[in-house]
Amino acid sequence: MTVHWSRIAIYAVLIVFAALYLMPIYVLLVTGLKSFGEVRLDQMWDLPSRLRFDSFREAYNSLDSNLANSFKMVIPATLISCMVGSINGYVLTKWRFPGSNVVFFLLLYGMFIPYQSVLIPLVKTLQALHVYGSLWGLVVTHVIYGIPITTLIFRNYYANVPTELVEAAKIDGASIFGIYRRIVFPLSLPGFVVVAIWQFTSIWNDFLFAVTVTSNPAIQPATVALNNMAGSFIVEWNVQMAGALITALPTLVVYILLGRFFVRGLMAGALSS
Amino acid sequence: MARVVYEHVTKRFGDVTAVNDLSLEIEDKEFLVLVGPSGCGKSTVIRLLAGLEPLTTGNIYIGDRLVNDLPARDRDIAMVFQSYALYPHMSVFDNMAFGLRMRGTPKDETRRRVLEAAQALEIESLLKRRPAQLSGGQRQRVALGRAIVREPLVFLFDEPLSNLDAKLRVQTRAELTKLHGRLQTTFIYVTHDQVEAMTMATRIAVLKDGLLHQVGTPEELYFRPDNIFVASFIGSPAMNFVPGTLTGTAEEMTLDAGAWHIALPASRSRQLAPFTNSEVVVGIRPEDIHDPDFLPARVRGCAIQARVDVTEMMGNEKFLHLVSGTEKVLARVDPRTRARAGQDIKLMLDIDHLHVFDPKTEAAIAKIEIPEELREPPSA
Amino acid sequence: MARVVYEHVTKRFGDVTAVNDLSLEIEDKEFLVLVGPSGCGKSTVIRLLAGLEPLTTGNIYIGDRLVNDLPARDRDIAMVFQSYALYPHMSVFDNMAFGLRMRGTPKDETRRRVLEAAQALEIESLLKRRPAQLSGGQRQRVALGRAIVREPLVFLFDEPLSNLDAKLRVQTRAELTKLHGRLQTTFIYVTHDQVEAMTMATRIAVLKDGLLHQVGTPEELYFRPDNIFVASFIGSPAMNFVPGTLTGTAEEMTLDAGAWHIALPASRSRQLAPFTNSEVVVGIRPEDIHDPDFLPARVRGCAIQARVDVTEMMGNEKFLHLVSGTEKVLARVDPRTRARAGQDIKLMLDIDHLHVFDPKTEAAIAKIEIPEELREPPSA
Amino acid sequence: MNVGIRGRRLLRLATSEQAAAIALIIPSLLAVGVFVYGFIGWSAFVSVSRWDSVRPDYTFVGLDNFRDLFENFRFQIDIRNTVVFTVLFVVACLTLGFVLASLLDRRIVGESVFRSIYLFPMAVSFIVTGVVWRWLLAPSAGVNILPTKVGLRALGYGWYTDPSVTYVHSDSRLGEALHAAGLGFLANPNYGVPLAMISVVIAATWQMSGFVMVMYLAGLRAIPEELREAARVDGATETQVLRHISLPLLRPVTLSAMIILGHQSLKIFDLVISMSRRGPGFATDVPALFMFETTFQGNHFSHGAAISIVMLAAVSVLVIPYLYWSLRREARL
């Protein structure tokens, strides 16, 4: 094989960019491994004098129950989001009715509201629903504000699932629910992966709703606790960064494990309208 | 076990009228083939019957039941799709069993019926596979099997062979014909391939732009097309059309069509006498143009001149792409012909197989007879 | 203006050998058609030539130039894809002009050549449209036009007709033949449809599993196939094959094949004598099985018995799906036959058109002659 | 509106399975109806009220709040910032995403590793991104001192602390030309680029370009290979193939990405909060932050609501044509 300079150049560019993309993570990691005294802005690139996981331990100790809260909220919220989006997408592609495009438009438009502007009515509404101040309140909030994006993704995804399958099942005697349960749902995995990743990440990373809806530290999600690690007083950057890494870990794991399916799901039509 | 009746059925999609005032009775146990060019509304016709689209106006009956508002699942029909629409996440067995399960058939019976159908279609060995692991032909059989196990009142087929290669298509065609004989059920079959229509149908319905153009047996459509469209659509390669004029009277009519000057025999002259001095369109099938050296004995020929443009060897026959006057004409002759590209040659038209149409209405004004040997007894 | 030479060309994709040690010389101005079943490597053969895939081993020459390492853009070839691969975001004009522009042809000349080609293909009126606004046939012409304007050394076609309907296909076939005559350039054409191969090729190359099975004129392949695969692949409907045994000596050989007991005439006996007492496979084309009532004069028949399973009316001929002993056999007979499904009937085999193969090697052991009338002078 | 006909059509539908379909979507519609449209309505209502303390006051004051808003110097800066940020961010993400995708599309060994690396920042929250980049772009640390590690001089960029705004000065050649053309008002910092914003763009691009890359990658993979092959046979070089074939065919992807990025940038909040806040002289201030502070710091509820209504209107201008276009296009297919 002849060596092609153009290929070498391509790899070089890719590697340089990879390094640039990893730079922030390097800083997070290195700072997290330092002691408080070592943390100085002008020494941020230096490796820690010795490996110490104290900051991680400390961060973890102050975050662990909140991480559990996050999971308790994110998992049901993501699952429900997926189901709701999937059902909406199913109806909007396979059971179209007069005005279904308008309905889709109305649902989708919700994606674009600035969330800071709805906090006050949100709290009142959640109170009326008796879920304010609980993780379920957060679940409800995230599921509802997730409807636009999940519906969009599933609608685009289902547009590429042959309608003949649904028709064949209709003729075979299945009802609207039967078709969903036995035909459409089992074929939805790539769509679910995309939606799950998307929702998991954005719900997990949300701070605004979390801090607004839950005030009891015992039930607050990790993002709020992480934020509280930086008081108005001294910021222990090493612990802060360690905490940031710990908090980001679940989403990173999700991306690394499911990244392949994410791309595949996107290729299968999710998000390409 | 069911007649199907379309009564003034119309279906519109927005501005498009996909089916236009269709009235059609399909007898029990018939093998009706709907043909027509792409977009003519064939699929819509059977999708209306299946309950996959709501009617705009009109009525549809299955047996004696008006089914206009019946959901698909209650119509007791089965359908084979062009794409087969096999459930990709289910095994072949589950694909075939799905319809029975949905109807709550007992497990034992489901199993029995699936196995039976699989046996009949010789796909028992595939029952555990997924559709993705099957070849095109195997998928086609599974789709067929899925329809058969249901034992429905009516079978619908939407171009089920168009994804198969030529060889498999020939074979499956014959199998479908046998299946129909065995099941003794009404088949309604959509295709745009007139060969399929000719070979399998007990009756063919020709559709164009949502309108029904002619319904009849394959022989009727081949020999006695109602209009230019049917004439051109049935038969392959397609009929040649040449504009011309009729002159003369009673026993001695003459047909002038481009470079052709054809004296008609008495029998045909009589038939065409009313149209003397009219413009007409003459239709002649490629197989009715013969090389004089290999003229079959039964044929009454009439000589014409033409230049050979291209020749195509087909093994047991040869296509001659001819130019006669300004008209392009295709002839399908004995392969031993000595005609070569570029030559001017003499050819014989089968004078008893000249079709004549009105150029304005496009309707046939003089039909030919179906050769006696081909008139099958009604219930062959 | 270019010979094309494949010299021991092999192409592997991982474990799959798509092309296996192919050596093939294609003369300048030839119309070579590559046929073979799906997946046999046809596309790969021309993609290697186009420079779209790198060779694994071997050499390819265009003209006298070794092109193994030349990028596609420098090979001066044009290719028409099955999907046409029209650039959907460009007008027809831009599609056709693209290749010229990439080569820096001056604007004027680009314009002139595109218009010329468009005129020749009768698509001038479409030049401003986008591909999405064209019918299948129109797209096909644009793809053709895009190739023509380039005036390349070699034209490559990858199943360009397979997305057209039957009628258009017939028509375009003839046009391609004429185009080849007009352009006087090398055409290499891939198809899995043997009809296309038979009708257009000056020579046909038959491929299977990456291996070249036979190269020859259409007549050679039809009448004198080298092996069972070629025999079954060329001709439609396909040749029937029946296993049998040869007995007897010299002048008086007998062929026992299933229910058939065929006494061979002297000429064929002599030819087959060396194989007496061997197992053989007998091949007979459907068109060589005749209804005795309509036996053409030239045919030396030999009677067999068979039961009619299904009949298919094709207009000017009729297919009989027969069962003879345990063998399924297809016959293509005069449409006036009185044979009906379910009957036991007598049929005549054309004894001069029996093909005989070795069941192990599958090679032909006795070829028949090409009928004299079909032996065209080399440069017809 | 022909409500009667619609209603009857719906009634007829109610007899079929369509009723079940509609029933399935009604909960979502209701939820969105309340949580989106109800709340927007509430905001709109507040935006024309006099509510100016923590005690609601729904006295109608017409469009006064909007007038105040557009006269507010900070809001004017914010509009400029948002435009600058949106343009830079969208362009940067699209460019980088496309470049990376087109490189990765060339049968790269280790593609999935690269892809994961480029994509993972999306998993990180904007808040963490902000904190890290605040470090990385700190003038006395981070990227600026990176060259010192190899013995070079430290860089002197101010990054997000740089208060300068690059704009056309009235006395420059271009400025005079603008004046001459009657566009003199453009020669003003209000139509300039605040340099500090570039740092925020860098951080945001780091986070989102991987996602754009994946979208492009999926888009590239969806372009039939034959089109590119046809272009190669037609004599195009790889660059020409990219330029004349791939790029035009990716237009729908580009548009989708632009919408996703565009609406994100109009709503950007977390990142700015944790990275640079309002920045020097509001150089990195954005409407969402302004609204947040106006509402919850200043207790100007009506003004806050007015800002959100303006933001929503801006997003709508961007999005509604797109949605209309894509739904129309779909209907055509």
Place this chain on the structure above:
Amino acid sequence: GGGGGTATATPGRTVTAAAGGTATPAALSGKLEIFSWWTTGGEAAGLKALYDLYPTACPGTVEIVNATVAGGGGANARQVLTTRMLGNDPPGSFQVHMGHELTDTWVTANYMEPLDSLFTQQGWNSVFPKGVLDIVSYQGKPYSVPVNIHRANVLWYNKAVFQANGLQPPTTFDDFFAAADALKAKGITPLALGDVDAFASVQLMETVLLGSLGADGYNGLWTGATDWNSAKVTDALNTFKKMLGYVNSDHSSLSWDQANDLVISGKAAMTIMGDWLHADNKAKKFTDSGWVPSPGTSGMYDALSDTFGLPKSAPNRDAVVCWLKVVGSKKGQEAFNPLKGSICARTDCDASLFDDYLQSAMNDWKKDTIVPSLAHGAAVKQGWLTNVSDAVTAFVADKNAGTLQSRLADACKSATVCK
């Protein structure tokens, strides 16, 4: 629709609890939610010390819920608090700065209960200085219990740097600029500033205004008595502008504590910051720090105070009232303040519990003129402060004192204090 309009309703659940008025010594139970933005360090420790005192002072089984929201110098906390109050879900008690942040925001809006009977009962009217009582009161009634006092007008300097350069800590603006020039010539940043949070620059301006206009002039700014357009204000703002010429260039990227790092490391010599900086020095084990009142403000105590109040519909009202007692008690304040690094709002705390700086502050507290801090919500209502803060942010970048002055004047006008 997002139904507003019901915000004034008092939920029924608190009616019975409210009947108690002053505490009945029955055992307390249930949850008590204390809302603050004290999440880390000394302030969190101080808060915890108060919590620890609670069970002894208030017997029962009350479970304290420590609802904290950090970030943005209390901005996040304020958002959450506002949302909750408007949503009729007040915490038991919440941290709020004394002054307008309390009165204009919550008291005038009728969200708070007056605490006059509690103050009388506990005798607090005599232990808190009059100035403080005035600031926490509205129409004569106190509405919250101050727990600490911070001073905003302190100039902190690095003693070693000053010594090495033979400088004296400046007390006037002239001294300040002279010293600054000297330091600048040496390549030392004279004044460290970290105003990533806008309050730091606002607070700097406030000390300049105070130093230039004097206590009365300064107080007059918030009542309309001092004309914002006057030449004296112009001078003050120009001084402020001049001062900004001596700050570190990356000030807008730093928080106040990061600015302090510059002083600690000797890269900068001074910083003007509230006395919470002293706790930062202690945590960073920096002992070489000196302090003087910021230029021109000797004898003036620019004060801010964290206080706790009683929301009207607070759940578990009795427990809250008892919490307020803890907060106002001598024991409570003595436990809290040494940890937090502030002095007691009460005047009777034991000085020996405090370190040297705090002791000096306690002295000043007793004798100085007390003025309310602008940047921390004591002097003006929040809407006004937001406008001031916006004007200052813009000024720090564009240095246009004229614009600043007119914007400040406008802010006063739109707060309906000036005409």
